Amino acid sequence: SQQGEEDPQALSIQEGENATMNCSYKTSINNLQWYRQNSGRGLVHLILIRSNEREKHSGRLRVTLDTSKKSSSLLITASRAADTASYFCATQLTGANSKLTFGKGITLSVRP
Amino acid sequence: EPEVTQTPSHQVTQMGQEVILRCVPISNHLYFYWYRQILGQKVEFLVSFYNNEISEKSEIFDDQFSVERPDGSNFTLKIRSTKLEDSAMYFCASSGSWTSGYLGETQYFGPGTRLLVL
Numbered sequence: 001s002q003q004g005e006e007d008p009q010a011l012s013i014q015e016g017e018n019a020t021m022n023c024s025y026k027t028s029i030n031n032l033q034w035y036r037q038n039s040g041r042g043l044v045h046l047i048l049i050r051s052n053e054r055e056k057h058s059g060r061l062r063v064t065l066d067t068s069k070k071s072s073s074l075l076i077t078a079s080r081a082a083d084t085a086s087y088f089c090a091t092q093l094t095g096a097n098s099k100l101t102f103g104k105g106i107t108l109s110v111r112p
Numbered sequence: 113e114p115e116v117t118q119t120p121s122h123q124v125t126q127m128g129q130e131v132i133l134r135c136v137p138i139s140n141h142l143y144f145y146w147y148r149q150i151l152g153q154k155v156e157f158l159v160s161f162y163n164n165e166i167s168e169k170s171e172i173f174d175d176q177f178s179v180e181r182p183d184g185s186n187f188t189l190k191i192r193s194t195k196l197e198d199s200a201m202y203f204c205a206s207s208g209s210w211t212s213g214y215l216g217e218t219q220y221f222g223p224g225t226r227l228l229v230l
Contacts, residue, residue, distance in 0.1 A: 031217055042223040043155065043203060088155065092217055097143040097167055097208065099157040100219060 004089050004103030012109040019076040021106045023089030024069075030092050032065055033100065034074050037086045046074075046087075081112045114138045116222035118204050124228045125194055133189045133225045135204030144187045145205040145219060146179065148172070155203065161187065194229045201226050 006023045013019050023032070034046040049056050049065045049072065056063050062075040076083055086107050090100040117136045125131050137144050146158040160167040161179055178190045187206075191198055205219040 033218065035221075040201075040226075043205075043221040045218055045220060048218055090155075095217055097160055097162050099145070099160055099168060099170075100147075100155075101157065102155040104154045 004091050004101055006087070006089055006103045006106045008106060009104070010107045010109070012111065013079055015079060015081055015110055015112050017079055019079050019083070019108055019110070021074045021076075021087055021108070023072045023074070023103055025072075025089075025091050026070065027091075027093065028067075030094050030098070032063075032072050033090045033092065034061075034063060034072075035088045035090060035102075037088065037105070039085075043088070076108075079108075079110045081110050084108060084110045116204055116206055116220050118202075118222040118225050120225060121223065122226045122228075124230065127196055127229055128193050131191050131194055131227065133191075133202050133204075133227070135187045135189070135222055136185050137187055137204065137206030138220055139185070141206035141208055141220075143167075143206060143208045143219075144179075144181070145207075146189045147203045147205065147221075148200040149203065149224075150200045158189070158202075191227075194227075196229050199227060199229045 004025050031048055031050045033048045035043040036046055037043050047058050047061050047063050049063050060077045065072045086105045088102050088105045090102045092098050119134045144161040147155050149155045157170050159169045159173045176192045180188050201224045203224045204222045207219045
């Protein structure tokens with residue numbers, strides 16, 4: 001079974017629209033993190049939400065966490081062409097020094 | 113802003129050869145990691161390292177793999193005898209300092225080394 005699974009697998013939207021990406025996981029977690037990866041490049045940390053938090057904001061990003069449903073969503077508001085990338089959720093079962101378990105990722109295309 | 117760096121950016125090697133991938137983590141971080149991503153697949157954990165020893169390793173991290181922190185700044189991943197299936201992007205990450213809250217769960221990733229085994 002997969003610890004982190006995102007949906008949809010691919011999302012194509014028009015610039016200015018909002019993009020919503022979902023992630024589900026299987027086990028109890030300490031925190032969930034979202035990362036962005038531009039094609040062939042490194043992983044950029046976007047936002048972290050802890051298991052005792054329900055919602056966090058960072059700029060145009062809003063992440064929610066529902067531990068009862070073991071799911072999270074990432075909302076990017078007012079999308080830009082530069083937001084085109086792959087987005088991954090990653091769960092951490094315990095605190096610092098524990099591994100991240102990544103989902104397969106969502107490919108977001110923002111059309112200008 | 114401090115960042116994780118990795119060298120080389122690309123490495124091509126023959127099957128059976130040894131490779132060493134190098135990383136310079138963020139200077140005050142305490143925890144270090146290697147992950148890999150086979151083309152088109154998800155990022156997979158290999159190993160975590162703290163206080164000069166391995167904290168956790170995955171099933172992928174077999175006897176062909178080793179990690180070392182030879183000095184105060186570098187963190188290396190060695191693959192002793194490369195196989196075709198070792199071809200992947202390898203990411204180094206670091207996290208956690210004494211001054212970061214919760215000892216810093218956020219992991220900061222380097223740009224990766226793309227390894228191609230022929």
